[in-house]
Amino acid sequence: MSYSEKIHLVADISLIHTLAKWRYPGAWNGYGMYGDPSLYLDLARLLEHGRFDGAFFADVAGTPLFNGSPNDTVEWGVAWPRHDPLPTAIAMAGVTKHLGFVTTMSMTYHHPFNVSRLYSSIDHVTGGRIAYNAVVSGFPQEAQNFGYDTTPDHEWRYSRAEEFLEVVDKLFKSVDADAMLWDHETGRVADPSKIRRIDHEGEFFKVMGPLPCAPCPQGRPVQIQAGASASGIKLAGRWADFQFAATGSLKGDIALRQKLDDAAIAAGRQPRDLGVLWAKGFDVVSGPEEAEHNRQKMIAAVPEQMGIVFLSQWWGLDGYRLDPARTVHDTIAEVKELGVGPNWSYIDNAVANTEPTTTIGEYVKNWVAPPGGWVGTPEQIADMIEEEHHALGANGGFMIASKTSVPGGLSRFVHEVVPILQKRGLYKTEYEGKTMRENLCVY
Numbered sequence: 548m549s550y551s552e553k554i555h556l557v558a559d560i561s562l563i564h565t566l567a568k569w570r571y572p573g574a575w576n577g578y579g580m581y582g583d584p585s586l587y588l589d590l591a592r593l594l595e596h597g598r599f600d601g602a603f604f605a606d607v608a609g610t611p612l613f614n615g616s617p618n619d620t621v622e623w624g625v626a627w628p629r630h631d632p633l634p635t636a637i638a639m640a641g642v643t644k645h646l647g648f649v650t651t652m653s654m655t656y657h658h659p660f661n662v663s664r665l666y667s668s669i670d671h672v673t674g675g676r677i678a679y680n681a682v683v684s685g686f687p688q689e690a691q692n693f694g695y696d697t698t699p700d701h702e703w704r705y706s707r708a709e710e711f712l713e714v715v716d717k718l719f720k721s722v723d724a725d726a727m728l729w730d731h732e733t734g735r736v737a738d739p740s741k742i743r744r745i746d747h748e749g750e751f752f753k754v755m756g757p758l759p760c761a762p763c764p765q766g767r768p769v770q771i772q773a774g775a776s777a778s779g780i781k782l783a784g785r786w787a788d789f790q791f792a793a794t795g796s797l798k799g800d801i802a803l804r805q806k807l808d809d810a811a812i813a814a815g816r817q818p819r820d821l822g823v824l825w826a827k828g829f830d831v832v833s834g835p836e837e838a839e840h841n842r843q844k845m846i847a848a849v850p851e852q853m854g855i856v857f858l859s860q861w862w863g864l865d866g867y868r869l870d871p872a873r874t875v876h877d878t879i880a881e882v883k884e885l886g887v888g889p890n891w892s893y894i895d896n897a898v899a900n901t902e903p904t905t906t907i908g909e910y911v912k913n914w915v916a917p918p919g920g921w922v923g924t925p926e927q928i929a930d931m932i933e934e935e936h937h938a939l940g941a942n943g944g945f946m947i948a949s950k951t952s953v954p955g956g957l958s959r960f961v962h963e964v965v966p967i968l969q970k971r972g973l974y975k976t977e978y979e980g981k982t983m984r985e986n987l988c989v990y
């Protein structure tokens with residue numbers, strides 16, 4: 548890892564086909580619908596033109612229930628359908644040379660051997676352009692697809708995750724970078740002194756190894772983590788190259804950055820070994836009128852039931868029926884009393900940022916089209932990016948999502964904001980490295 552204060556950008560393109568985003572005016576114009584990769588291929592070209600480090604695909608492998616049924620979820624396309632993102636990422640790699648890809652896979656429901664082998668193989672076919680977003684999975688309906696009645700205990704999932712990443716680490720280290728011979732004369736394929744068993748035996752996994760893969764271009768895929776609880780931060784401190792983070796306020800972000808710095812130091816690393824990509828929504832506009840117009844279009848595109856079902860899933864409420872007329876505070880008090888298995892860090896954040904009189908219906912409207920964030924002219928957005936980047940220690944960058952239609956919103960960012968950042972010397976004009984790690988892990 549080398550040092551630079553330049554801004555890194557990754558684009559979140561995970562949910563552009565759900566939560567009504569597909570029906571925003573201008574979205575998906577001229578492309579086949581989800582499943583047809585043509586829009587994603589053009590997004591890959593666009594992001595590479597904008598010198599982005601990567602495209603991010605979140606993933607949850609479950610269909611959320613609402614009031615015990617998938618009906619509302621499928622009817623309103625709430626984070627549904629969700630294909631495995633890896634094939635799309637690989638297709639995008641085929642039309643680009645430098646852009647990286649961040650895909651997500653659960654550490655709770657998969658096995659570290661499978662994940663290591665898969666990501667090593669993808670690193671090969673993408674020429675070293677894959678990152679692994681390792682999540683512990685808080686959504687109950689994902690648990691129910693993998694043999695559990697509901698999401699397993701939070702600390703149990705993090706204990707498993709610690710050992711999971713330890714096994715991944717051992718597997719990637721089980722094959723040295725110079726292990727391959729492919730010697731035509733002798734017929735020897737690899738040097739056995741450079742490949743070894745791992746013989747891991749822990750509480751959760753028993754893995755002999757070695758990884759049955761030739762050493763991959765990045766040595767190991769870029770490691771990303773997104774959990775924000777104390778256990779998530781500890782995990783990031785030890786294993787992550789990058790943390791995905793979002794607290795909703797600059798003050799919160801600064802406090803989280805401090806905790807991540809402490810966690811890196813506690814794990815024997817330096818704060819600069821752990822970059823952060825702060826998740827931000829943006830809307831490039833000509834002025835406040837266009838911004839408000841866009842916001843109203845977004846609110847109008849999301850039927851109330853669609854928003855409610857999505858919020859219920861986001862909070863991990865396991866089929867609990869959110870009532871739009873009740874206040875957020877009363878609802879959460881009841882959820883706590885019932886002991887439903889929710890995502891507490893999101894819920895606590897919502898309670899902290901909500902007036903006692905705000906109803907779930909009101910909250911959802913703001914939530915699907917939150918007013919703040921990077922909304923402004925290209926110059927204003929560049930100013931916000933520059934200011935926040937420095938306030939947060941210039942140690943990574945941002946994971947940005949278009950608040951409006953894709954590809955239009957992203958295209959405006961690439962063509963109108965990126966050149967300003969480049970002119971100010973804050974952002975690269977060319978990719979310097981060959982692999983994603985060489986481009987991204989410089990902070």
Ligand SMILES: Cc1cc2nc3c(=O)[nH]c(=O)nc-3n(C[C@H](O)[C@H](O)[C@H](O)COP(=O)(O)O)c2cc1C
Nearest residue numbers: 605606651682684773774775776779791793826892
């Ligand atoms: C930017 C960002 C992206 C995330 N992407 C995913 C994802 O793709 N899949 C997933 O299951 N969780 C995802 N998460 C959730 C986190 O992995 C984590 O489960 C959540 O923040 C709760 O963490 P905690 O239990 O440590 O508080 C994401 C979180 C953030 C902030």
